[in-house]
Amino acid sequence: MEVFGPLRVRVAEQEVSFGRADGRALLALLATSKDGESSESLIARLWPRDGERGVRRLETAIRDINGAMRRATGLGAEVKFVVKAEQRRSLPPVHFDVDWWRFEQAYVKANTADCDSGRREALRQMLDLYQGPFLAGRDDLWCLPLRQAALNQALTAVTQLAELERKQDPDGALGTLTLAVNRIDPHSEVLWCQIMTIQGELGRLPAVELTFRQLTERLSEIDAKPGAQARRTYERFIK
Template sequence: RRALGPDVVTVDDGRYRIGNVDYWLDTREFEETIERARLLPSQDWQAQELWQRAVDLYQGDFLTGVDRLWALPLRERYMDMRMEALLNVARCHEVRGELDEAIEWHRRVLAVDELREDIHRQIMQLYVRAGRRSDAITHYHRVCEILDQELGIEPEEETIQLYTQIAGKR
């Protein structure tokens, strides 16, 4: 800014301007939206709207074509924030008893990382709460397939115990 002069790069209402051109940064809005959402309780409709807005703003991983070391931590940070937003939209639905919507949002988390056993367990529990015990059992078997195919492992003990508990209820 010093080299270009004081009027070339200006800040007006939180927006940078180069000359007379106005710039909008999706990353900045993404971060600010998440920060505002974090301040609100899950039952607040505005929280859900903000989390949803953050999900909508995330249009892909940050600078995927850039192989510079400085980009990697930012890329990972934004990916984590996206996951946080997805989980919080699911949580907002769950808190209001909108179980089918909560299940669908948890499925979106799994579309990003299908090996998240904690999310698989959450989906199983939501199925049970929604009166869909057979779907919970089917989901468990799918988890077993995924873990076996991807990692060659069995589910965690906590997942097995949850399945046993669900399967034992008649």
């Protein structure tokens, strides 16, 4: 199951289709918490204005998920794809592998690793998993803070990984940063400044000029201009 980019659920490389939007919405929300959520919390976040009708919508969404997943897997009616334990609903890890769960695990590992190689591996995994904005295309209010948090974590992972790479493999660091401005955040001046700094330290001054032009073009897409940090970085190498 993928929640970076549009929501996708696949069984044996075949995408699973759901009959109701509520089923997809519930599945997306449950994917954000490996430990699950209470029914009250799910209803409050998905259908806050529905009152008692929210309880019925929750049960209908659960039936939709169970039905769609049983058809896709060929498993019988006794198998539950949304389980309930201690008043919490969750997706059983025995049936689901969610990129969000692996992203969170990699984030923890990156912050607790006791060596650079372990930290580098975890940071790289975070970037590999981040294939696009969290639940791209959904505008649910509950999505927005999670989307921003995931973006911030991905950007932090990029900057940390590039810093680890730049001393021994500056070209590898440039590759990491270039990937990030193309796939994660094309308007992050921090990333563009890191690119110019490494290029400048390698003596690639034409590349610094090109990068600054690219940054200017990207920012113009959102009616913005390079800030003071970007200009200082550029002028450090280009007089």
